[in-house]
Amino acid sequence: MEEEDECPELVPIDTQTSPPAEQIPVTIITGYLGAGKTTLLNYILTEQHNKRIAVILNEFGEGSALEKSLAVSQAGELYEEWLELRNGCLCCSVKDNGLKAIENLMEKKGKFDYILLETTGLADPGAVASMFWVDAELGSDIYLDGIVTVIDAKYGLQNLCFCIYCFYRQIALADLVIINKTDLVNEEELAQSRDTVRYVSQVKLSLIFSHRVDLSEVLDLHSFDSKNGANLAEKLQLMKTTRPHLDKSILTVTFEVAGDLSEDALNVFVQDLLWEKMFKNKEGQPMTVIRLKGIVSFAGKAHQVMLQGVHELYELNETPQLWEENPRINRLVFIGRSLDKDTLQEEFISRVVQGANKE
Ligand SMILES: Nc1nc2c(ncn2[C@@H]2O[C@H](COP(=O)(O)OP(=O)(O)OP(=O)(O)O)[C@@H](O)[C@H]2O)c(=O)[nH]1
Numbered sequence: 010m011e012e013e014d015e016c017p018e019l020v021p022i023d024t025q026t027s028p029p030a031e032q033i034p035v036t037i038i039t040g041y042l043g044a045g046k047t048t049l050l051n052y053i054l055t056e057q058h059n060k061r062i063a064v065i066l067n068e069f070g071e072g073s074a075l076e077k078s079l080a081v082s083q084a085g086e087l088y089e090e091w092l093e094l095r096n097g098c099l100c101c102s103v104k105d106n107g108l109k110a111i112e113n114l115m116e117k118k119g120k121f122d123y124i125l126l127e128t129t130g131l132a133d134p135g136a137v138a139s140m141f142w143v144d145a146e147l148g149s150d151i152y153l154d155g156i157v158t159v160i161d162a163k164y165g166l167q168n169l170c171f172c173i174y175c176f177y178r179q180i181a182l183a184d185l186v187i188i189n190k191t192d193l194v195n196e197e198e199l200a201q202s203r204d205t206v207r208y209v210s211q212v213k214l215s216l217i218f219s220h221r222v223d224l225s226e227v228l229d230l231h232s233f234d235s236k237n238g239a240n241l242a243e244k245l246q247l248m249k250t251t252r253p254h255l256d257k258s259i260l261t262v263t264f265e266v267a268g269d270l271s272e273d274a275l276n277v278f279v280q281d282l283l284w285e286k287m288f289k290n291k292e293g294q295p296m297t298v299i300r301l302k303g304i305v306s307f308a309g310k311a312h313q314v315m316l317q318g319v320h321e322l323y324e325l326n327e328t329p330q331l332w333e334e335n336p337r338i339n340r341l342v343f344i345g346r347s348l349d350k351d352t353l354q355e356e357f358i359s360r361v362v363q364g365a366n367k368e
């Protein structure tokens with residue numbers, strides 16, 4: 010990614026007319042790492058909406074294959090179409106790949122009537138949104154319906170310190186902000202998140218209690234139709250200032266390891282990593298994990314187990330997906346600061362993989 014990569018000049022499509030009926034709406038779902046974008050997306054897919062929805066994920070780093078399988082195993086056959094966008098920085102490079110993905114998708118026209126696009130947690134949604142104006146041809150097939158930003162009630166404010174730019178942009182550009190994980194915070198903390206959002210923008214705010222949200226508040230917002238001309242002009246102004254900004258100190262480490270894991274040892278490993286911050290990189294700095302994902306195998310369990318972590322919270326859940334490969338391959342993704350792949354992988358293998366240290 011080149012620092013000097015300029016984002017394209019915006020060429021607004023005719024804003025005076027409402028989108029014709031045959032155009033397909035796109036809702037962009039954005040939010041910081043682990044905020045709950047995929048959870049919201051899955052909720053929308055399983056809710057009664059009488060729509061055939063196509064999903065596009067744009068994931069950070071090398072984790073996309075894993076993310077894909079994670080999402081598929083959550084929602085199974087509900088996904089109409091799978092497209093993988095493999096690039097590290099959405100805000101500078103989604104333009105080409107994103108367009109390609111959507112264009113590929115449009116070749117399957119008729120198979121779906123709504124698109125949900127989940128951006129990476131480190132994305133500037135302005136760049137994604139702008140591609141709908143840049144590409145006139147695309148503009149005749151689809152239209153941007155709205156930008157929905159998911160905020161983690163527990164870690165949202167902490168994330169603000171990690172990447173104030175992402176946070177600001179994600180809220181400022183939103184048509185709807187959803188404060189998620191309200192179950193993890195008290196009234197006071199919730200009020201704090203709410204006030205911070207209000208401070209940045211006067212957008213519509215929704216709270217989610219255990220992922221439930223009224224779909225009419227999320228889909229078919231028509232945020233950029235002519236009747237919302239002012240909104241459009243304002244957003245375009247904001248998007249014009251889009252520039253590459255990806256926080257270079259955030260690293261992604263992924264590895265695959267064959268074998269069965271000990272569940273107890275995995276718990277201790279994850280707790281040492283997330284809670285005790287016991288692992289250090291080669292410079293002696295403690296590794297800080299913001300996001301952790303994995304598909305792991307436990308001996309004697311026929312199903313794949315999903316590992317999900319956000320800051321110091323993590324969970325292990327059995328998925329409906331049966332193991333088909335032999336030997337089974339554990340796949341892990343760590344996103345954070347001061348991460349060192351060699352150390353993480355060595356510690357993981359020696360402490361967690363069964364039989365690794367025997368003999
Ligand atoms: N307690 C609680 N946990 C939640 C809620 N919503 C999501 N989570 C958990 O938060 C973790 C991350 O959720 P995802 O939906 O994968 O987050 P995401 O924003 O798609 O993550 P990335 O794509 O990696 O940036 C998972 O472990 C979820 O189970 C919620 O409302 N309450």
Ligand SMILES: [Zn+2]
Pocket residue numbers: 046047048127
């Ligand atoms: Zn996700």
